[in-house]
Amino acid sequence: MKRLLKCVALALGLSLLMPAAVFAQAQTRAYAPENLRTLNYNDQVRVISLEYEEQSRGRRIPDDQLRFYLDQVNRSNWGFSRIKQDISQSLGYGGGGPQPPYPGNGNGNRIRCESINNRSQTCPTPWSGPSRLVRQLSGTGCEEGRTWQSQRGQVYVGGGCRGEFEAAPIGPPQGTVRCESVNNRPRTCATPWAGPSRLVRQLSGTGCEEGRTWQSQRGQVFVSGGCRGEFAPGAALNPNYSVTCTSRNMRPANCGWNRDYGRPALQRQLSSSACVENQTWGYDSARGSIWVSSGCSGRFAQPQIQPRY
Structure with missing residues (x-):
């Protein structure tokens, strides 16, 4: 009994010596559910922020990236494991380990270059040739020649552009x-x-x-x-391709959409509840999916437009 009481006292002493921030982080991470929609908004923010801080070794998650994850949780039903994986990829860890080399003129990996608070930043590259943007991480657009530029052995970013870059082939793409x-x-x-x-x-x-x-x-x-x-x-497309997406019992739903067909348009409303773009239905281009809510049910297809010459 004395030995047991001694162990309990030792454990309590360690918990008291543990810094409050570390203890709070360990407690939050330990109880983060897979379904983050069961948490209130503030707890969602705290859990996602702590996960980013943990993986980035103390860095604060960018505001636009946090907003993106909150939107994916509450609109697209992303689970905690999906967010952890995406954070890892955004930090260049590729799901836990270093990323392999990518095709191009250099043998280096992808690099991440960020303009924080709209301040310009120059990032050296492990390749000596030009670079290309492979993934935009910021809400602010990364536009070549304006908010980012490839220079010999380095990448310049500004205006809030944050992205991942890799070595680009020299010369224009073939067959374009x-x-x-x-x-x-x-x-x-x-x-x-x-x-x-x-x-x-x-x-x-x-x-x-x-x-x-x-x-x-x-x-x-x-x-x-x-x-x-x-x-x-491009590959030959089915001219009759369409997707039917339904919000049952007024609950939000997501339906897959083939990106090869471009942005979908509402072809026919099937519900008595109104289907209004960006209110009760929309398109998530990042995921390639249609979302519906508030009872909207519709058939979606590639828009048919007649170009003006």
Whole structure:
């Protein structure tokens, strides 16, 4: 009995000596549920922030990244393990270990370069050639030539751009066509292939959104609204492709959407409850999914638009 009491006293003494912040972190992490929607908003913020701080060795999670995770938890049902994995990837750990080399002109890994509080930052690269953006991490757009630039052996970022970069091949991509809407004017560009096209690289700050600011046609690509990009041959698509998504009992739901078909449009409302874009339905381009809520049920398909020449 004396030995047991001694062990209990020792454990209590260690807990009292433990710094409050460390104890609170250990307690929060230990009780973080997989379904974060069971927590209130403040607890969601605390759990996600502590996980980022733990993985980044003390760094504070960027506000826009925290907002992104909160949105994914409450709209797209991301679990705690999914957020942990994404944090690991965003920090360059690839799920726990160093990332392998990526194709390009160098043998180095991806690097992360961040403009914090809109301050400019120059990051050295392990490769000597040009770089390319492979993943944007900021809410502020990363636009080449404006908020980020590739220099010899380094990457420059500014204006709040935060992203992951890797070595880029020298010279223009093979088998691509560049098509640009200058001063928001529409333009049609001929392609050397007869089938559909796909966007492989956006060059403009204005978004290139299929069905709105660009469209693939037989043997040509149409762009408008400031979209500038590089296009390559795309796979043949099913002209009758559609997805039906339903909010049952007024609860939110998510339905998969093939990104190859661009941004979906509401083809037909199937419910008595109104389906209003960005209110009771929307498209999550990052996940490639349609979300519906408040009883909206509809059939969604690729928008049919007629380009203006």
